[in-house]
Amino acid sequence: MERRNGMKTLYEVLDGSSGDAEKLEKAGEILKAGGLVAFPTETVYGLGGDALNPTSSRKIYAAKGRPSDNPLIVHICRFSDLEKIAWDPDGKAALLAEAFWPGPLTMILKKKDIVPPETTGGLSTVAVRFPSHPAALGMIDAAGGFVAAPSANTSGKPSPTSAQYVAEDMDGKIDMILDGGDVGIGLESTIVDLTEDEPMILRPGYVTQEMLEKVLGGVSIDHTILDASSPQRPKAPGMKYRHYAPKGDLAIVEGEPERVTERINALCEKAAQEGKKTGVIAADETAALYRADSVKTVGSREDEEAIAHSLYRILREFDDEGVEVMYSEAFSSRGMGQAIMNRLLKAAGHHVIEA
Numbered sequence: 001m002e003r004r005n006g007m008k009t010l011y012e013v014l015d016g017s018s019g020d021a022e023k024l025e026k027a028g029e030i031l032k033a034g035g036l037v038a039f040p041t042e043t044v045y046g047l048g049g050d051a052l053n054p055t056s057s058r059k060i061y062a063a064k065g066r067p068s069d070n071p072l073i074v075h076i077c078r079f080s081d082l083e084k085i086a087w088d089p090d091g092k093a094a095l096l097a098e099a100f101w102p103g104p105l106t107m108i109l110k111k112k113d114i115v116p117p118e119t120t121g122g123l124s125t126v127a128v129r130f131p132s133h134p135a136a137l138g139m140i141d142a143a144g145g146f147v148a149a150p151s152a153n154t155s156g157k158p159s160p161t162s163a164q165y166v167a168e169d170m171d172g173k174i175d176m177i178l179d180g181g182d183v184g185i186g187l188e189s190t191i192v193d194l195t196e197d198e199p200m201i202l203r204p205g206y207v208t209q210e211m212l213e214k215v216l217g218g219v220s221i222d223h224t225i226l227d228a229s230s231p232q233r234p235k236a237p238g239m240k241y242r243h244y245a246p247k248g249d250l251a252i253v254e255g256e257p258e259r260v261t262e263r264i265n266a267l268c269e270k271a272a273q274e275g276k277k278t279g280v281i282a283a284d285e286t287a288a289l290y291r292a293d294s295v296k297t298v299g300s301r302e303d304e305e306a307i308a309h310s311l312y313r314i315l316r317e318f319d320d321e322g323v324e325v326m327y328s329e330a331f332s333s334r335g336m337g338q339a340i341m342n343r344l345l346k347a348a349g350h351h352v353i354e355a
């Protein structure tokens with residue numbers, strides 16, 4: 001692999017064989033020594049460093065170009081490790097852990113002193129997740145149990161759903177990339193804040209509001225993240241940044257399906273006349289109706305898991321193809337659709353056109 005930025009990045013492929021254990025051990029050694037390792041999880045690829053080592057956290061911010069007020073999620077691999085880093089005064093975290101861990105749910109709790117402020121962006125709270133991906137768990141265990149990891153992309157770019165995308169952003173900047181193939185879910189974890197009286201979703205994800213309510217009763221959602229006109233700041237510091245963004249201009253077109261198709265085709269024609277390369281993001285059901293340089297299907301409109309799985313890959317493919325102007329259909333915002341529309345709105349900088 002090409003060498004950039006002076007550092008040689010080791011690249012190891014995990015194939016599910018007994019040889020993986022040695023690679024995860026090696027990754028653990030690198031992490032314990034203060035190095036950085038990108039690794040697969042069930043949501044997106046993470047960029048890991050020792051969560052209890054302030055130098056490692058500083059290195060993560062530097063490798064991503066991430067603003068230092070945007071805290072990291074601490075990944076654990078045992079239920080019993082939660083109480084070593086966070087307080088759970090009313091037992092809500094234990095209930096959610098039992099229901100959803102290991103899995104794509106991150107909880108915000110008051111932190112214990114062992115977690116350095118460098119890891120939490122200076123906050124007195126800490127974000128904790130227990131992922132389910134076996135390679136992630138093996139690596140966290142080998143690293144000593146606490147791995148701080150944001151998504152393994154350059155800040156502002158779509159989160160990586162394959163090791164190839166990690167390498168595009170991180171080669172030469174980190175010590176190691178563990179390639180575990182394509183991720184399963186494709187969108188980042190749900191974040192729920194448990195530090196106030198009523199639990200609040202700060203970032204929607206695979207674990208939905210309805211699923212959380214079944215366990216906890218009332219759960220609200222931070223509305224600033226779905227409504228661009230809100231004057232309030234989102235409660236998760238990271239949600240205020242333009243994020244997940246492709247290089248070209250993306251807008252979402254909403255309305256009656258037939259009008260959406262007509263409007264997108266007219267907008268693409270206009271852009272093409274201006275000499276711009278055009279792209280469309282559409283559901284399987286309508287993809288054939290579009291005329292653009294590049295039409296990408298996210299899967300069936302009915303299949304939210306397929307849409308979540310392909311969204312970031314498509315945004316990166318448009319970048320690779322040099323697409324300059326993109327239009328996307330809107331998708332349902334029920335259930336996991338809320339997470340999909342949240343990421344799509346952010347990628348579009350909340351640019352929505354009514355058809």
Ligand code: AMP
Nearest residue numbers: 071072125126127150151236237238239
């Ligand atoms: P990423 O690591 O790229 O998935 O982003 C992590 C997200 O979690 C960002 O939006 C952070 O702002 C958010 N986050 C992490 N720790 C906290 C915390 N203690 N309080 C609120 N949000 C947090």
Ligand code: MG
Nearest residue numbers: 150151152159
């Ligand atoms: Mg991220």
